[in-house]
Structures are given as structure tokens and as C-alpha cells.
Amino acid sequence: MNKKKFIAAAAAVGVAASLFGVASPANAEPVSASYVVVGSDTLQDVLNALSNGTNITGGFVRSTGGSFNIGSFDATGSVSIQTKSGGVRFGRPNGSGDGVRALSRSIDGANYTSATPGGPTNVNITGQVDIARSSSGATAVANGPLLYIPFGRDALSYAHSGGTNAAFDNIDQATLKGIFECTITTVGGVTVVPVIPQSGSGTRADFLSKAGIGTLGACVQVGQEHDTRFLADGSTPFPANAVTPMSAAQWVAQNTGAGIDRRGTDVELGSPIAGTPAVTGTGTATVPNAAFYANTTWGRDTYIVVENARVTVGDPKYDANLANLVSNASSKLGNSQSVLPSQAGSVKKKFGFLAPSTTTPFRAALRA
Structure with a gap:
């Protein structure tokens, strides 16, 4: 046309x-x-x-x-x-x-x-x-x-419930691949729990592609995309030391109050690119990081x-x-x-x- x-x-x-x-x-x-x-x-x-x-x-x-x-x-x-x-x-x-x-x-x-x-x-x-x-x-x-x-323009990163364990803040692409294929089972010395969004999620499909994940391992649990309070059943709490795909735009909206807040307790947004956070600012001042959004792998x-x-x-x-x-x-x-x-x-x-x-x-x- x-x-x-x-x-x-x-x-x-x-x-x-x-x-x-x-x-x-x-x-x-x-x-x-x-x-x-x-x-x-x-x-x-x-x-x-x-x-x-x-x-x-x-x-x-x-x-x-x-x-x-x-x-x-x-x-x-x-x-x-x-x-x-x-x-x-x-x-x-x-x-x-x-x-x-x-x-x-x-x-x-x-x-x-x-x-x-x-x-x-x-x-x-x-x-x-x-x-x-x-x-x-x-x-x-x-x-x-x-x-x-x-x-x-959005960008895809990951959210985690790794608390103060700094190793969870910057998990690179190769490590994310291993975590979700269950060949890497620890981050920062603790057992990591990979959580993938429900079937039919575009964020799930994009994350699998961007991280180069082949077959999801048996250790992977299923959540609802962008909800870090519960798993997909709506009642099981989001696990400790878990990692899950997260839209940077959704994270901005949930922090600023523009969108529905579905952040779990002590959940943070990490970045697979060292030195380049997905967003900047905190609370209502959270905004997209243009450099991360422009990345040819993680931007979308x-x-x-x-x-x-x-x-x-x-x-x-x-x-x-x-x-x-x-x-x-x-x-x-x-x-x-x-x-x-x-x-x-x-x-x-x-x-x-x-x-x-x-x-x-x-x-x-x-x-x-």
C-alpha cells in the first residue's frame, strides 16, 4: 500500500x-x-x-x-x-x-x-x-x-529479586542464556531462579531471541510478564533470587505511577550491558535511558x-x-x-x- x-x-x-x-x-x-x-x-x-x-x-x-x-x-x-x-x-x-x-x-x-x-x-x-x-x-x-x-521504542532488560547482591545488577547476555537454559545455576554465590513470562508473550519471545536462548531448561518457572509479585498462577509469590524479562517502559511506568504498579518487594531492574542502565532516576523521576533503548540487541x-x-x-x-x-x-x-x-x-x-x-x-x- x-x-x-x-x-x-x-x-x-x-x-x-x-x-x-x-x-x-x-x-x-x-x-x-x-x-x-x-x-x-x-x-x-x-x-x-x-x-x-x-x-x-x-x-x-x-x-x-x-x-x-x-x-x-x-x-x-x-x-x-x-x-x-x-x-x-x-x-x-x-x-x-x-x-x-x-x-x-x-x-x-x-x-x-x-x-x-x-x-x-x-x-x-x-x-x-x-x-x-x-x-x-x-x-x-x-x-x-x-x-x-x-x-x-521500548527496551528489554530483566528484573531481579537478588536484593543487595550486586552480581544480580549486571548479568550479561551469555550468563542470561545459561541461566534460562539451566546450565548456570548460581549468581553471586546463590542459587538463581529463572522466571519466564507466559506463553504468547511478545516479551518472552523477544527475550529468548535477544539472549540467544535455545531450549528453556527444566529449572525455569513461569510468571506473568511484568508482574514480579506472583508467578503465573497469581498466588505463588515471586521467588527470591529470581531473574525475569522486563520491559524498560513498563518499569518506568510502574515506578512513576503512570501505569499499574506490579513490582514485588525488593525487586530491582538490572542491565545486561555493563555501565549502561536501562533507565535512569528513581521513583517518580524514573525515565528511559536513550543509550540503552538505542542498543541494537536490547532495544525494540x-x-x-x-x-x-x-x-x-x-x-x-x-x-x-x-x-x-x-x-x-x-x-x-x-x-x-x-x-x-x-x-x-x-x-x-x-x-x-x-x-x-x-x-x-x-x-x-x-x-x-
């Missing part, structure tokens, strides 16, 4: 969109009368803020599709969700891969089963999902049905994913309001980093995201 044509046409539709949408009142989990967003835990807090409206930058920002408010659904919560009025209940998409899979089934009409245990299985969810949050990219396919739109772009046909001018499925919602206009989801308080890019920065390395969308295949 012609990306410039998409951006210009989308921005032209309702740039100064009305805030009087016809959706149900904005909250974390509305039954939407318009567009539905699911997927990545990494992006959920900032997407909730943009969907519901926020004053976090000092100016009010709300991302709408034309005059329609949107509904963003968390990665965790009840095992099933109903996204649209009169729609079916289906398993909650938990993570980037699960969110993109739900969007794919919403497009192709095949049955969907969520990675969330206990949810309904083999549900037809045609038309129930419009946008997926993704903390990881995909293989570019020239004529693919999906369009990945850069959202913001994040995305919002839509059906390409629905945002392509001239296609029979073109939806001008959806194209407007994901465009780079000032308050829209595709808006790049900005210093203006009335723009979505400024909101993203408050949640720990920097400008993406590119603003050019790319197409990809549906996710199986």
Missing part, C-alpha cells in the same frame, strides 16, 4: 475528533460500540490511558476513531471477555502473540482459542477485534493482510496491528474512522514522540516509550 496516502487520508478524517463517542463509558473493560484493542501487556497501560483519556502530560489527550471512543482490554483479568454489544464471549488474549492471533481470527473467521487457561475454546470471533497491541514485530510479507504500525520497537485492507484508501473494506484512529495525527495512536502535551507521543513518553526507530508501517501474514 502507499503508506503516505494512508497517513494523509487518515489524518484528514476527524483530526479534531469529537470526544462525545457513542461507546459505553470509558473504563479498562467496556463493551465497545466501536473499536476493540487487545494483546500485549507491555502496551496495555498506555493504550488504556489513550483510550480512556488522560491528563498525565498536563493537557487532555484521548485517541478516538472519528467520533468513536475505543475499548482497550487488559491482558489479564477474567478468563473471558465480551468486546462488543451482542458479541460472543471468548478467552482473554494474553500477550502480543495471543492478541495478534485474536485479530487474525477476527479477520479470517477461523475459530479462536486463547492462551488464557480456562477460557472458552474454538470460538468464532469474526469482527470482535480491531487492533492488537504487540511488543514484538513480525516477518514482513509484501502482500500480508496485517499492517504493523510503529507505536514507540513496539506496534499496533490492524487489518491492512481496513486502513487502505480505495479498498472495499476501507474504514476511514479506523484509519484515523491509527494515523499519526496529534492525538492518534500512531503519533510519534512529541513534546507537546496535547499529543499522544507525549503520553507515550510518560509511560516509558521513546520515538520508534522508524515510522514506516509494514505488512505481515495472519498469525496461526
